Amino acid sequence: MTRAPEAPLLSVEDLHVTYDTPTGLVRAVRGVSFELGREKLGIVGESGSGKSQTGRAILGLTAPGGQVSARRLDFEGTDLLTANHRTMRRIRGAGISMIMQDPKYSLNPVMTVGAQIEEAFRIHSKASKQEARLRTLEMLRTVKIREPERVYKAYPHEVSGGMGQRIMIAMMMIPEPDIIIADEPTSALDVTVQLQVLAVLDDMISERGMGLIFISHDLNLIASFCDRILIMYGGKVMEECTAADLGQAKHPYTRGLLNCLPSLEGGHDELPVLQRDPSWLTSPGVPE
């Protein structure tokens, strides 16, 4: 497995996302730090762990009412926290892109698939309409869509979930970003389709030497798909390890998550239940 090279694409240091709600401050992300190179980084956690908020904060797309702060949020030498709108727009799409959970909602229902992919391309290049069309069709072939001409003219509701997610991948890859953030990209799909879509994503990332942040609740999937894993709980990173070493994870939360999964081979015995410890949120690192 590859390791992050000397100069990381993205460095995040002490990232916080806080929401001011009528019932008080909600600290969705509290002090997350990591670096991303040309590798597949998995962020795994249960609901409310702050994993999705981390992804959105990087792109500057935190929902209204949310406050983002960090000691460092750097993408290839640009400080994302102080960047102006124009710089951010240039980075979104062409620098960092994102694939969301369900193509049923994340594609515009009244625009054709082709128009939406083309648009993503033309925002960041001066290409002609004709050239954009050719690139789009080529991209549809790259994500292994069999009849690109037909799909080009189709509307989102006319394609299946798996195909919708390939379209999302094509759309987000076409401006050739350096980093893709994939937020539960296959959770709405059946297992076999899920793996086929991931294979497409995997191939493109290794070919182009990009960085991937893969956000998921599925520990098994992340462990088998990514190079490196961050385990998040309550807005904090509990543990960081390489995928290969997950079996030797030390943090009781990680161990608990691993143990409570039913397995094909296991018996009908009681599953070990995860016992949460409030001190995980106050003390840094793996407790002794």
Added chain:
Amino acid sequence: MLAEITLRNWLLAEIPQSKSQARCQRVYISWLAFRRNPVAVIGLLIIASLVAVAALAPWITASDGLELHLSERLQAPGSEHWFGTDELGRDIFDRIIWGSRITLYIVALVSIIVVPIGLLVGTVAGYIGGWVDTVLMRLTDIFLAFPRLILAMALVAALGPGLENAVLAIALTTWSPFARIARAEALTIRNSEFILAAQVQGVSTAGILLRHVTPLCLSSVIVRLTLDMAGIILTAAGLGFLGLGAQPPTPEWGAMISLGRQYLIDQWWVPTVPGIAILVVSLGFNLLGDGLRDVFDPKSGG
């Protein structure tokens, strides 16, 4: 002071001890959300004052609004007559106050007719579906496709002018949107798992409609009703203005505008005051409806 604190604690307790406490808590929490919305509170105040004024009319007014004082015709607003007098010397302030009763009467009567019919037709159509749905919705569409004011006019033409006929005509043209709303809600509700769960328990269709479906339709129906109140008031006033609603000398606001119309240029207050009264009351209902919608918004939960 102490009692207030304990009541508040009881209403906000983490762990409700009884069903009634849980219900009160839900109402109270909605009220807290409602109270934060200044627009809605203004609306509520307007409607509350309307009701108060209508209830206290005999004590607020000096006359019954019908007495003629031909010597005091068309007097300008002043300390004697706050809103002036009309062409027959009647005190406009008193007439406005008594007219509030008519407005409330119209609104209440229309609601009593319209809401149960709309709810019944809508929930039955939406929940049962199939040909029942088709038949009921065709019927609803026919009424929905009708020009409201003109149908009311034609009806009044056939039945003769008068307040009751105007109410009937308005009700006949108002129930259909409620059926539509209730049906739309029932359609989404009927596929939810808690309805399946009730079916699995063996709850009868009537029980499901009454205890499970209707309570969930109610909030959007109430919001729509509040917003529609303004439309009902305006239509009634319009009929009154055309001379097809309440008949003189009834102090109905629309009819008052109609009668005062010829004095607009020189005695502007005669038609203007009832106009403002209509504007304020329908504004009140619109504000309240907007506020209620914010509170009941399904996206905000609760």
Added chain:
Amino acid sequence: MDQSTPGDQQSAGPGLALPSNLLKIVGVFASLALTFIGLTAITFIIGRVMPADPVLAIVGDRASQEVYDQVFLQLGLDKPIYIQYFKYLGQLAEGDLGTSIMTAQPVADDILRFFPATLELATVATLLGIFVGIPMGVVAAVHKGRWPDHIVRVIGLIGYSAPIFWLGMVALLVFYARLDWVAGPGRLDVYYDGIVEPKTGVLMIDAAMSGEWEIFRNAFSHLVLPASILGTFALAYIARMTRSFMLDQLSQEYILTARVKGMPERNVIWGHAFRNVLVQLITIIGLTYASLLEGSVLTETVFSWPGIGQYITNSLFNNDMNAVLGGTIVVGICFVGINLLSDLLYRLVDPRVR
């Protein structure tokens, strides 16, 4: 859920799906026919069944028994009620709406004369609503909770809450009687009457066609006030609906997708969110236009605008039932027709129901 899969089975794409489309259109027309039958049934009931004595309503109470009997037979009141209804339908199909007592002319001819004035008024008002209301609604949604939103909300609420006839009166008082900025009631000043040949019935078009620019200006000056008053209502409604549709769309996930692509915010709003809103607005605009056609009754009365609303009102006071019901049917048909048109247009524009 497993049950939701029937749709997936047909996700074959934009292929040849004509028969099912045809079926849908047939369905639309079938429901249209049903609505029409309902509409006529109601006017029939109002006109022939509900009055205590329809004959008396026509001949008046001083007519002799002979005249009475003659009219009784003429109306076919001796026949069963459903036959009477079919006869009524037959007459309608021939465009026969009966004769007006007031004008002593066929009701259909009267309506043809009065209708263009209403059409002119309602069309201008709707256009006002569209071109002012939609941008207002979009701006309000984009600036939700800030001052542009509040201003739009206040304008919308007042447009919604004010009795239109009263607003018209006050406007006449201020802008015509006091300030003299616009012309008064009616469609034209008296001395311009009858100069232009009524080709379309829409005065401004007729005047423009015959090059009478002075008359055009005068007609415009008469139209401004009633159209603005009526337009206030349209504007309020359209702005309010646009705002709420827009807010709904802006919270959708595809908006996030567009932002992730690096799209300028203006394009996100107009290129993505508004496209979806436009689809929904078609229905709203249709509804507004239809309701203005009938809502003009009150405005026409205030502004002495010789349109169909005024025609119906006057007939009503003269007990001219044929004219009232004829007018009601015509407005009803326009209502249904406009709704049908917006429905078809919606099907054409929205790929999901195409």
Added chain:
Amino acid sequence: MIDIQSLDVVFGHGRKVFHAVRDVSLHVEQGQSYGLVGESGSGKTTVLRALAGLLGRVARVSGEMQVAQELLQGQSRSQQFRRRVQMVFQDPFGSLHPRHTVDTILSEPARVHRLDRIEQRVVHALEEVGLDASFRFRYPHQISGGQRQRVSIARALITDPEIILLDEPTSALDVSVQAEVLNLLMRLKREHGLTYILVSHNLAVIAHMCESLSVMQNGAVVETMSVQQLRDHSPAMPYTSQLMIASLGYDRAAIDAFEEFG
């Protein structure tokens, strides 16, 4: 205990006809947990709903179904069946009425079946699913997803049923909560001698909970087998093996060998 013979379910008419279940037969012994596994659209949930008599309005159902010697007629069910057979649904947000308190939700089945001592039953059912009395008067939106699913299970227990149909009971839950709910279901089955049919897309959950299972695809049963075969990784049909490989995690090389079944 449960016997289904050549069940067919068809939705819609004419061109829009959709054959959701084709010729499905299965047999469940008393006290057994039986798994139905498949991808979305495989018809597994529809089988469960047909058995529970929930398809009356929308579908044509044919075939023979028998539950505890009671032959089921069409999609209507006797009150006795309703008492004996209960169901737990997938969505912990959607399966509880948003305007009813936990108390109302739990007492409704008791009232419908005219049971006595309703209050004790409610409190007891809450205890059984590991919730204390403080939950009794709360609304669903005031409690967590796992707690809601416990309330759903408590509702199913109120009438002392013999059979519980479980429709993806843990797929909307976090894995740590899933473990708790699965443990709860196992314990209740032991203590009450319940019979389960468990529908899931997750092979591991089925393997953990059930003794035998049927694999479904496109409305038909592909293969019926014992859980031992699953543990040994020795299914007979290629579709099942592919499903099994896929559920083991991401393996780039294996994916190229995936076939389209259909």
